[in-house]
Amino acid sequence: xxxxxLRRLAQSVLLLFVLAxxxxxxxxxxxxxxxxxxxxxxxxxxxxxxLKALGLDRPVHEQLYLFLAGALRGDLGESIRYRKPAxxxxxxxxxxxxxxxxxxxxxxxxxxxxxxxxAAAYRGTIVDRISGAVAVLGIATPSFWLGIVLIYVFxxxxxxxxxxxxxxxxxxxxxxxxxxxxxxxxxxxLVRSSLLEVMGSExxxxxxxxxxxxTVVIWKHCLPNALIPVTTLFGxxxxxxxxxxxxxxxxxxxxxVGRLTYEAVIFRDYPLLQAVILLKAIIVLGVNLGVDIVYAxxxxxxxxx
Amino acid sequence: MAAGAPVVLEVRDLRAYLYTxxxxxxxxxxxxxxxxxxxxxxxxxxxGCGKTMTGLSLVRLLPEPAGRIVxxxxxxxxxxxLTKSEPEMRYVRGRRMSxxxxxxxxxxxxxxxxxxxxxxxxxxxRADGGRSLVARAEDALxxxxxxxxxxxxxxYPHQMSGGMKQRVVGAIAVAGEPRVLIADEPTTALDVxxxxxxxxxxxxxxxxxxxxxxxxxxxxGIVARMCDRVAVMYAGRIVETGPTRALFRAPRHPYxxxxxxxxxRMEGAVTRLPSIEGQPPPLHDLPTGCRFADRCAYVDDRCxxxxxxTMAIGPAHEAACWRIERSPSSR
Amino acid sequence: xxxxEDRIDVELAAATAADDAAHPRxxxxxxRLPWGSFVIIAVLILVAVLAPLIAPHSPTEQSLPDKLLxxxxxxxxxxxxxxxxxxxxxxxxSRLLYGARVSLIVAAVALLAGGGIGLAxxxxxxxxxxxxxxxLMRTVDATLTFPTILxxxxxxxxxxxxxxxxxxxxxxxxxxRFARVVRGEVLAxxxxxxxxxxxxHGCSHLRIMAVHIVPNVLNTFMVLLTLHIGFVIIIExxxxxxxxxxxxxxxxxxxxxxxxxxxxxxxxxxxxxxGAAIMLVVLAFNLFGDWLRDWLDPRLRQV
Numbered sequence: 001x002x003x004x005x006l007r008r009l010a011q012s013v014l015l016l017f018v019l020a021x022x023x024x025x026x027x028x029x030x031x032x033x034x035x036x037x038x039x040x041x042x043x044x045x046x047x048x049x050x051l052k053a054l055g056l057d058r059p060v061h062e063q064l065y066l067f068l069a070g071a072l073r074g075d076l077g078e079s080i081r082y083r084k085p086a087x088x089x090x091x092x093x094x095x096x097x098x099x100x101x102x103x104x105x106x107x108x109x110x111x112x113x114x115x116x117x118x119a120a121a122y123r124g125t126i127v128d129r130i131s132g133a134v135a136v137l138g139i140a141t142p143s144f145w146l147g148i149v150l151i152y153v154f155x156x157x158x159x160x161x162x163x164x165x166x167x168x169x170x171x172x173x174x175x176x177x178x179x180x181x182x183x184x185x186x187x188x189x190l191v192r193s194s195l196l197e198v199m200g201s202e203x204x205x206x207x208x209x210x211x212x213x214x215t216v217v218i219w220k221h222c223l224p225n226a227l228i229p230v231t232t233l234f235g236x237x238x239x240x241x242x243x244x245x246x247x248x249x250x251x252x253x254x255x256x257v258g259r260l261t262y263e264a265v266i267f268r269d270y271p272l273l274q275a276v277i278l279l280k281a282i283i284v285l286g287v288n289l290g291v292d293i294v295y296a297x298x299x300x301x302x303x304x305x
Numbered sequence: 306m307a308a309g310a311p312v313v314l315e316v317r318d319l320r321a322y323l324y325t326x327x328x329x330x331x332x333x334x335x336x337x338x339x340x341x342x343x344x345x346x347x348x349x350x351x352x353g354c355g356k357t358m359t360g361l362s363l364v365r366l367l368p369e370p371a372g373r374i375v376x377x378x379x380x381x382x383x384x385x386x387l388t389k390s391e392p393e394m395r396y397v398r399g400r401r402m403s404x405x406x407x408x409x410x411x412x413x414x415x416x417x418x419x420x421x422x423x424x425x426x427x428x429x430x431r432a433d434g435g436r437s438l439v440a441r442a443e444d445a446l447x448x449x450x451x452x453x454x455x456x457x458x459x460x461y462p463h464q465m466s467g468g469m470k471q472r473v474v475g476a477i478a479v480a481g482e483p484r485v486l487i488a489d490e491p492t493t494a495l496d497v498x499x500x501x502x503x504x505x506x507x508x509x510x511x512x513x514x515x516x517x518x519x520x521x522x523x524x525x526g527i528v529a530r531m532c533d534r535v536a537v538m539y540a541g542r543i544v545e546t547g548p549t550r551a552l553f554r555a556p557r558h559p560y561x562x563x564x565x566x567x568x569x570r571m572e573g574a575v576t577r578l579p580s581i582e583g584q585p586p587p588l589h590d591l592p593t594g595c596r597f598a599d600r601c602a603y604v605d606d607r608c609x610x611x612x613x614x615t616m617a618i619g620p621a622h623e624a625a626c627w628r629i630e631r632s633p634s635s636r
Numbered sequence: 637x638x639x640x641e642d643r644i645d646v647e648l649a650a651a652t653a654a655d656d657a658a659h660p661r662x663x664x665x666x667x668r669l670p671w672g673s674f675v676i677i678a679v680l681i682l683v684a685v686l687a688p689l690i691a692p693h694s695p696t697e698q699s700l701p702d703k704l705l706x707x708x709x710x711x712x713x714x715x716x717x718x719x720x721x722x723x724x725x726x727x728x729x730s731r732l733l734y735g736a737r738v739s740l741i742v743a744a745v746a747l748l749a750g751g752g753i754g755l756a757x758x759x760x761x762x763x764x765x766x767x768x769x770x771x772l773m774r775t776v777d778a779t780l781t782f783p784t785i786l787x788x789x790x791x792x793x794x795x796x797x798x799x800x801x802x803x804x805x806x807x808x809x810x811x812x813r814f815a816r817v818v819r820g821e822v823l824a825x826x827x828x829x830x831x832x833x834x835x836x837h838g839c840s841h842l843r844i845m846a847v848h849i850v851p852n853v854l855n856t857f858m859v860l861l862t863l864h865i866g867f868v869i870i871i872e873x874x875x876x877x878x879x880x881x882x883x884x885x886x887x888x889x890x891x892x893x894x895x896x897x898x899x900x901x902x903x904x905x906x907x908x909x910x911g912a913a914i915m916l917v918v919l920a921f922n923l924f925g926d927w928l929r930d931w932l933d934p935r936l937r938q939v
Contacts, residue, residue, distance in 0.1 A: 015782075022787070023790065026790055026794040136922065137915075140915050141915050142874060142893075142911060144874060148900060148908070148911065152901075152904055152908070203411060203412055203413055205404075206406060206412045206413070207425075208398065209364060209366070209399060209404050210398065211395045211399035211429040211430075213391075213392075224416045225414070235780075236781055238781075243785045262879075264789075264793075265792065265793055265879055266879050273789065276786075277790055280786060281782065284781070
C-alpha cells in the first residue's frame with residue numbers, strides 16, 4: 001500500500017513538472033514572452049525591467065530555473081488586469097468555486113444513481129425510455145447554452161430565481177443544475193449499463209436462491225458492483241466539473257476560479273492564466289491522488305495484497 | 306437404498322422454452338421424473354441438452370425475459386411450484402429447495418465477505434432460538450469442512466481457492482435445511498483431487514439430513530459414484546431413466562448405449578476412441594419423430610415419423626425407444 | 637449432417653438471451669434506422685457546403701437600421717430575416733448557415749488529427765506492450781483526468797485564436813480517448829492466431845501493425861470517430877463561447893451564443909437559436925453514433 005502511495009505521488013509531481021514545462025514553453029513559442037506578460041500601457045522601462053527579472057536575455061535553462069524557483073516560492077507572476085500577484089487573486093476566488101463543485105457532484109450522484117437503477121430494473125418500460133431520453137439530451141446540450149436558457153426562463157420570464165452572482169440559497173440552484181446536468185446524463189447511462197451487466201452475473205442467481213427478492217438483490221448485491229466503474233471514473237468526472245465550472249461561472253457571473261479563467265482568456269492576461277492553470281492542476285492532481293488512495297484502500301483486493 | 310421413501314419432488318411434463326432471435330428454443334420439452342427423500346437422481350446428457358435449464362426451471366430462475374415455463378407441474382411435497390406467486394417462491398428458495406451452481410469463481414459476490422453471504426442466507430431461513438447467527442454461520446462452515454471458520458468468515462471470495470469457495474456455496478445452499486438440493490455440475494470447475502472430497506462431502510450432508518439430490522452432470526464417473534438413479538437427457542427430453550447399476554449394465558436406449566460405449570476403458574487394446582457420429586438437432590428446429598434418429602444405429606421409418614412413448618423395461622427402469630416394443634427383453 | 641452453425645444449443649441460447657436482456661439490439665429492420673439523425677446530418681452537410689449559395693444575406697453584412705429584429709414568426713419580425721438580426725443588423729439565419737461550416741471543418745480537422753494520433757498511439761502501445769505500453773498508458777490516463785480544456789485556453793492565448801490553434805487544442809483533448817479504446821482492441825487482436833503466424837513468417841513489427849492490426853481495429857475506430865463528432869462540436873462551441881475559438885468576423889455558433897448573452901432579455905433568439913442548432917446537431921450525431929456502434933460493434937457499449 002505504501003509503495004502504491006509513493007508511486008502515485010511521484011507520478012503526480014512528475015505530471016506537474018511536465019505541465020510547468022508546457023506552460024513555460026508556450027509562453028515563448030510565439031515570440032517574446034515579455035509581450036504577453038506586460039500591460040498594454042507598459043513603458044520601455046517596464047519592459048526592460050521585466051526582461052531582466054525573467055532573465056530573458058539568459059540561456060533557456062536558466063530561465064526555466066528562475067521560473068520554477070519562482071513557482072515553488074508561490075510567485076507565479078502578477079496579473080496584468082488586477083495588478084496583484086496572480087496566486088493571490090486565485091485564492092481569493094477559490095472558495096466560491098469550492099462551494100459549487102461538491103453541490104453539483106452530490107446532486108448528480110443523488111439523481112443519477114436512482115434513475116440509473118430504475119432504468120435498469122425496469123428495462124424497456126416507459127421509465128427506461130424517459131430516462132434514456134433525458135440522458136441523451138443531457139449529453140447533447142452545451143452547458144453554456146443551458147445556463148442561458150435557464151436564466152431566460154426562470155429569471156427573466158418567470159422571475160423565480162436570480163440570474164447571477166452569489167447570494168442566498170436561491171442563487172445556487174441554476175448554476176448547480178447547469179453544472180451538474182452533463183454529469184447526471186453520463187453517470188446515469190453508466191450506472192444503467194453497468195448494472196445490467198452485473199445483473200447477469202452468477203452470484204445474482206445464488207442470491208435469489210437464498211430467497212431474496214429481486215429488489216433486495218439489485219440494491220444490495222448488484223449496485224455495489226455496478227458502482228465500481230462509476231467510482232473509477234471519479235477523476236474524469238472531477239475534471240469535467242472543473243471544466244464545466246469555467247463556462248457555468250461565466251454565464252452566471254459567479255465569482256469563482258472558473259470565471260477567473262474566462263477573464264484571463266478574454267483580457268489576454270497571460271500571467272493570470274498561467275497561474276490559474278498550474279494551481280488548478282495541483283488541485284486536480286491532488287484530488288485524483290486522494291481518490292486513488294481511498295479507492296486502493298477500499299478495494300479488498302489491494303488492501304490485503 | 307431409498308426405495309419406498311416418500312417422494313419429495315415430482316416433475317410432470319415440464320416444458321420451458323427460450324424465446325431468442327433464432328426462434329423458440331425448446332430447452333426443456335416434456336421432462337418428467339420423481340425424486341425420493343434421501344435419494345440422488347443423476348441428470349446426465351451432453352452440453353446443450355437442457356439439463357441446466359431443467360434445474361433452473363425447478364427454482365423458477367430462468368433467464369428473463371427470454372425464458373419461460375410454458376407447461377407442466379413441479380410438485381414439491383405435493384405443492385405445485387409453478388402455480389405459486391413470486392413471494393411464495395422466495396419462501397421456497399433456500400428453505401425448501403436449493404441449488405449449487407457450476408462455477409465457484411462467479412457464484413459469490415466479490416464485494417462482500419463470505420461471512421456476510423452466509424449470514425444473509427441464514428437470515429432468510431428458520432430462526433434457531435438460542436444460537437446467534439454468527440455461531441450458526443461458523444457451524445455451517447465447519448460442516449462443510451472449512452478449517453478455522455472464525456477467520457474465514459471475514460475473508461473475501463478472491464482470497465479462497467475454488468474448492469473452498471464451492472464448499473462455501475454448499476454451506477449456503479444447505480443453510481436453510483432444504484428438502485431438495487439441485488447440484489448443477491458442482492465439481493466440473495474443480496481440480497480432480499478436490500472433486501472427490503467434495504462429492505464425499507455432499508454424500509455426508511445427504512446422509513445426515515435425508516436430503517433429496519438432483520445431480521446434474523455429464524460425467525458418468527460421478528454418476529457411478531454419487532447417484533442411486535439416473536435420467537439421461539437428450540435434445541430437451543429424457544430418453545431413459547433407471548437405477549444406476551441397471552443402466553450401466555444394460556442400457557436400453559441407443560443414446561445411453563452409445564454414451565456408455567464412448568467412455569474410454571483402461572482394459573483391452575484400443576485402436577480408436579469410440580464416439581457418437583453426428584450432432585444433436587438444433588433446439589429451435591426439432592424433428593417430429595425421435596430426436597436421436599439421425600445418429601441411431603437401429604433407426605427405422607417409424608422412428609422418424611413418431612416420437613416413441615416412454616416404455617417400461619424393468620423395475621423402475623424405462624426408456625423412450627421403439628426398439629423396446631420390438632424386443633421387450635434386454636438385448 | 638447439420639452445419640455447426642445450425643446447432644443452437646441451450647447454453648448458447650441462454651447466454652445470448654441473458655446478453656440480449658443486458659444489451660437490447662436493434663432487430664435490423666428499417667423501422668429501427670435513426671432516420672431523424674440521418675436527415676439532420678444530411679441537412680447539416682448540405683448547408684455547410686452550399687452556405688454561400690443558400691444564405692439570404694452575407695453573414696457579415698451589417699445593417700444598423702434593421703438591428704435586433706425578432707424572428708419572422710414573432711411580432712415585429714420580417715420574412716427578410718427569418719431568424720431575426722443581431723445587434724449589428726446581421727442576419728441570424730445566414731450566420732447560422734455559415735457557422736455550420738466552421739463547426740464541421742473544425743470537427744473534421746480535429747477528429748482526423750486527434751483520431752489519427754490516438755489510433756497510432758493505441759496500436760503501438762497495445763502491440764508492443766511492456767514499458768512502452770506502460771508509459772504511454774500513463775500519459776493517456778494523465779490526459780484523461782486532467783481538464784485539458786485549460787491547455788486549449790492557454791494555446792488560444794499564446795498562439796492567438798484561429799483554426800490552427802483550435803484544431804491543435806481539440807486534438808490534445810481527444811487523442812487520449814482514442815488511444816485507450818484502440819489499445820484495448822489491439823490487445824484482443826494481437827492474441828489471435830494470424831498475428832502469431834505472421835511473426836512465424838518473419839514479418840516485422842511495423843508490417844504486422846500496419847497490415848494485420850489496423851484493418852481489424854478499423855471498425856471500432858470508425859465507431860469511435862462518429863461517437864466523438866458531437867463531443868468535438870460542443871468543445872469547439874465552448875471554446876468559441878469563451879473567446880478562444882475562431883475569431884470574428886467568421887461566425888461560429890459558440891460565438892453567436894456568447895454575443896447574444898448581453899441581449900438575452902430583449903432579444904432571446906440571438907443566443908437561443910444558435911445554441912439550439914448546436915444541441916440538435918450534436919444529438920443527431922450522437923444518435924447516429926449509437927446506432928452505428930450497435931450495428932457494427934456491440935462490444936463498445938461500455939464506452
